Amino acid sequence: MENKNTEQSLILPFRLLKYTFVIVPIVAGADKFTNLLAHWEQYLDPSLAAMLPLPGATFMKIVGVIEIIAGIIVLKKPQAGGYIVAAWLTLIALTLLVGFEYVDVAVRDLVMAVSAFVMARIAKIVS
Template sequence: MTSVSSLESVDKPVLRAYLVLRIAFTIVPIIAGIDQFTNKLAEWDMYLAPVATRILPVSARTFMMLAGAAEIVAGLITAFAPRIGGWIVAIWLWLIIINLLAAQGFYDTALRDLGLSLGAVALALLGAGFHRKSLEARPAQTENRS
């Protein structure tokens, strides 16, 4: 995790934007993933392209539950390693977009997911920058203890 002391030199608006993205891309995938087991927010199976249901070795319901588990894991990775989790969420969203375009009729949702994926990329890039800053700050902290 990025230490608070390494972030003190970062502009406050940049830090706030990073924290908003980090929280959002942690919580939203976890909530969506959990809901794929309960179907309280949406009937997730309807978003699976017919071509996918024909070629999958499991039922649409089973696949969506596996996808839900993957989304929960992606959210947890984002919580602890946003520079990695951001890329995982972005790639996951791009795969969802491909599925939505193949399903036809979900173009608005595909466009929304494209916007979300760009936010996830921004989080990954900011996370990499903050991670680098925290690594650069560590030797100085060690030297000060001597």
Template sequence: MAATTTPAHTAPTQVGADRAFLLLRTVFTIAPIAFGLDKFASLLTDWEHYLAPWINDLVPGTAHQAMLAVGVIEVVAGVAVAVAPRYGALLVAGWLAGIIVNLVSLGDYYDVALRDFGLLVAAVALAALAADRRDKAPA
């Protein structure tokens, strides 16, 4: 009598994917909200130093006002990850791509740009995990 079994690697793999999803979703919810709120408080840094002059010339108002708008966008991105991680993670990835372009165009902060590239890849991984979870959800 042949028994039908699931391969032993399936369950731990799914558990690992669930853990990775939860960790990434948590980080990409909290971090953008925290960084966004700090654009209003400036406790972590003077965010205006990270704004490339050419971008400052494109946006209306002052660099400070631009950073306040950035803060709002980051809070919205964090909430989007919490509510709809599949799409919110892609929003965060796109936002990080913009930050990377800004930092590299400054001709400085390459270390921060490299870190943000790693975060971009992690955000894309979250979107992939979220899509996989949606595809496997019971009907």
């Protein structure tokens, strides 16, 4: 009986996290094409941008496509998607820390990565 109560108490937090990690990556990914919410190229460290074989704007559009796909994976397969989003956010945070210019955003992304990881773990229980 205890396991059933534990599972029931995790359903609402799981759903909140799941839909957060569906909506936010899709919106952020789509915004890489419009720059309505942010000018995303500013977050690209110049030393990393210099190593890219393509313009920063093109790179950010590729990032946007990856984020949209990640959001769709969370919708369809929340456990796998949660691990993908957690890894993606961790990678973004690490690249932001390279230039040590957007530390606040890097910390936020690491907190979101932990949340995505927790969602993936809860998915194993409630799915």
